[in-house]
Amino acid sequence: MKYNQSMIGFDFAALSYIAPKENDYQYMLEGLDSEWQFTKGNNNHLSYANLPVGEYVLRVKGTNSDKLWSNNEVQLKIKVLPPFFRSQLAYLIYALVLLIAIMLTVWYYVKRTEKRQKERIKRLNDEKEKKSSITPK
Numbered sequence: 116m117k118y119n120q121s122m123i124g125f126d127f128a129a130l131s132y133i134a135p136k137e138n139d140y141q142y143m144l145e146g147l148d149s150e151w152q153f154t155k156g157n158n159n160h161l162s163y164a165n166l167p168v169g170e171y172v173l174r175v176k177g178t179n180s181d182k183l184w185s186n187n188e189v190q191l192k193i194k195v196l197p198p199f200f201r202s203q204l205a206y207l208i209y210a211l212v213l214l215i216a217i218m219l220t221v222w223y224y225v226k227r228t229e230k231r232q233k234e235r236i237k238r239l240n241d242e243k244e245k246k247s248s249i250t251p252k
Contacts, residue, residue, distance in 0.1 A: 129177035
């Protein structure tokens with residue numbers, strides 16, 4: 116599920132047709148709910164809005180009209196994906212851009228230092244030549 120899908124909903128039913136309004140349900144979205152949520156009979160819909168990025172497990176179970184809980188619990192895995200700028204690929208790109216920026220900064224500093232040293236050596240050599248041409252032999 117994409118991060119910007121604002122709402123997710125589910126309908127469920129217990130397969131006990133004798134008195135469906137007497138059925139009870141429990142559901143929990145592991146990773147979000149800390150306790151089971153209870154609902155009765157014809158209120159067999161649940162919805163969640165704006166789920167945070169992550170992985171969840173929706174667990175649903177129900178009773179029959181005699182209030183006997185079913186042994187068959189339904190589980191549905193739900194994964195909310197992050198936006199691209201928070202994905203692993205994006206973090207890899209950020210790291211590469213940072214690494215390239217650091218490398219370019221170091222390269223620029225080394226080249227600038229080399230250029231200054233060459234200019235200094237040239238100036239010292241020019242001064243040395245000037246001195247040697249001025250002084251008599």
